[in-house]
Amino acid sequence: MKNLSLIGSTGSIGTQTLDVVRRHPDRFRVLTLTAGRNADLLIRQAQEFHPEAVVIADVTRYAEVREALAGTNTEVLAGKDALCEAAVWPGADTVVTALVGFAGLASTVAAIEAGRTIALANKETLVVAGSLIMPLAKKCGVDIVPIDSEHSAIFQCLQGEPQGSVEKILLTASGGPFRTLPREALAAVTAAQALRHPNWTMGEKITIDSATMMNKGFEMIEACHLFGVTPAQVEVVVHPESVIHSAVQFVDGSVKAQLAVPDMRLPIQHALCHPERAALDAGRINLFRLGALHFEEPDTERFPCLAYAYRAAEQGGLVPCAMNAANEVANLAFRQGMISYPRLCDIILHTMERTPVVAAPTLDDCFAADKQGRAIAEEYL
Numbered sequence: 001m002k003n004l005s006l007i008g009s010t011g012s013i014g015t016q017t018l019d020v021v022r023r024h025p026d027r028f029r030v031l032t033l034t035a036g037r038n039a040d041l042l043i044r045q046a047q048e049f050h051p052e053a054v055v056i057a058d059v060t061r062y063a064e065v066r067e068a069l070a071g072t073n074t075e076v077l078a079g080k081d082a083l084c085e086a087a088v089w090p091g092a093d094t095v096v097t098a099l100v101g102f103a104g105l106a107s108t109v110a111a112i113e114a115g116r117t118i119a120l121a122n123k124e125t126l127v128v129a130g131s132l133i134m135p136l137a138k139k140c141g142v143d144i145v146p147i148d149s150e151h152s153a154i155f156q157c158l159q160g161e162p163q164g165s166v167e168k169i170l171l172t173a174s175g176g177p178f179r180t181l182p183r184e185a186l187a188a189v190t191a192a193q194a195l196r197h198p199n200w201t202m203g204e205k206i207t208i209d210s211a212t213m214m215n216k217g218f219e220m221i222e223a224c225h226l227f228g229v230t231p232a233q234v235e236v237v238v239h240p241e242s243v244i245h246s247a248v249q250f251v252d253g254s255v256k257a258q259l260a261v262p263d264m265r266l267p268i269q270h271a272l273c274h275p276e277r278a279a280l281d282a283g284r285i286n287l288f289r290l291g292a293l294h295f296e297e298p299d300t301e302r303f304p305c306l307a308y309a310y311r312a313a314e315q316g317g318l319v320p321c322a323m324n325a326a327n328e329v330a331n332l333a334f335r336q337g338m339i340s341y342p343r344l345c346d347i348i349l350h351t352m353e354r355t356p357v358v359a360a361p362t363l364d365d366c367f368a369a370d371k372q373g374r375a376i377a378e379e380y381l
C-alpha cells in the first residue's frame with residue numbers, strides 16, 4: 001500500500017490520478033488532496049477518498065469546504081503555504097505534483113526535502129529550476145519518476161540499460177491542432193481553436209502550450225534534467241498519431257520506443273506503481289488497424305517557441321525561468337483573447353532577451369527571476 005499526497009487533485013492529471021487510485025484500492029491510499037479554487041470538486045473528492053487533509057489554496061473558499069466536510073475526519077487547510085504542508089504530510093510515500101505552472105515549485109521542493117518520492121507532472125518545476133532540483137533530489141535520496149507521457153516512455157526505455165549508453169532521445173510531438181496550418185493562417189488562430197487538441201484532453205494551459213509547441217520545448221528541458229542529456233541530444237520528432245510516446249537511440253544504433261494508445265492514466269499509473277506494473281483496462285494498440293505511423297521534422301519558423309526553448313536551455317541560468325514566466329503571462333493573455341499567436345511568441349522572446357543569464361542561480365534567484373520575467377512580459381503586453 002502506497003500513501004499518496006496529491007497536489008492539484010482537481011485538474012486533468014489530478015482527476016486521472018484519482019481514477020487510477022479508484023481502480024487500485026489495494027495499492028494506493030490518498031492522504032492529502034489540494035485544489036486551487038474548485039471547492040465543489042475538492043469536497044466531492046474528499047467525500048469519496050476520505051483523505052486526512054485537504055487544502056483549498058483560494059482562502060475565500062475555505063469556509064465552504066470546512067462546512068461541507070464538518071463531521072468527517074478530514075482536516076481542512078487553506079492558502080498557498082498549506083500546499084507545502086500537504087506536500088510533506090506525515091506518512092505519505094509519494095507526492096504527485098499535478099499543480100500547473102511555477103506555482104508548483106515550492107511544494108515540490110518541500111516534498112523533496114521531506115524525502116518523498118516525486119511522481120512529477122509539474123514540468124515547469126524542472127524548466128525553471130532543474131539544475132537545483134535534480135541535485136537536491138540526489139542529496140535527499142529522492143526518486144523523481146516522470147508522469148509526462150514522453151518522459152515516462154523514455155524512462156521505460158532506459159530500464160536495464162547501462163549508464164552512458166544513450167546517444168540521443170527522440171522526443172515525439174503530436175504537432176498540435178495547428179501542425180499543418182500555413183504561417184499566414186497562424187496569425188489569426190484563436191484560443192478556442194488552440195484548445196481543440198487532436199489527441200489529448202488536458203488542462204487549458206498545457207493545451208495552449210501544445211498548440212504553440214512551447215510544451216515540447218519545456219519537455220526537451222525536462223528530459224535534459226531527468227535523463228542527464230544535453231539539448232543537442234534531444235531531437236523533437238513530430239508524430240501526429242501520438243502512438244509512439246518517445247524513443248531512445250543508444251550508442252550502438254539500437255532504438256527503443258514505447259507505444260500505447262494515448263491515455264494519461266497509463267504513465268500516471270506507471271509512475272505510481274514503479275518499479276512494479278499493474279493491469280490497466282485502457283485501450284490496446286492494433287498495429288494492423290493503425291497501418292502506418294508518420295514522422296515530420298518540426299518547423300521552428302512557424303513554431304518559434306520550440307527554438308526559444310533550445311536557446312534558453314543552451315544559455316541556462318535564469319533564462320529558462322524567465323521564458324516560463326513570460327509564457328505563463330502570454331499563454332493566459334492568448335486564452336483571454338487579448339493577443340494573437342505571433343504576439344504570444346514575441347512576448348516570450350522579448351522577455352528572454354532582457355534576462356541576464358546568471359550562472360549557478362539559487363532557488364531565491366529563481367523566485368526573483370519569475371517575478372521579474374512576469375513584470376517584463378506584462379509591461380510589454
Ligand code: NDP
Nearest residue numbers: 008010011012013035036037038057099100121122202203
Ligand atoms: P489543470 O489546469 O487541469 O489542473 C491544475 C491543478 O492545479 C488544479 O487542481 C488547480 O486547481 C490547481 N492550481 C492551479 N493553480 C493553482 C495555484 N496557484 N495554487 C494552487 N493550486 C492551483 O492542469 P493539468 O492537470 O493539465 O496539468 C498539471 C501539470 O501536469 C502541468 O504542469 C502540466 O504541464 C502537466 N502535464 C499535464 C498533462 C495532461 O494531460 N493534463 C500531461 C503531462 C503533463 P483548481 O482547478 O481547483 O483551481
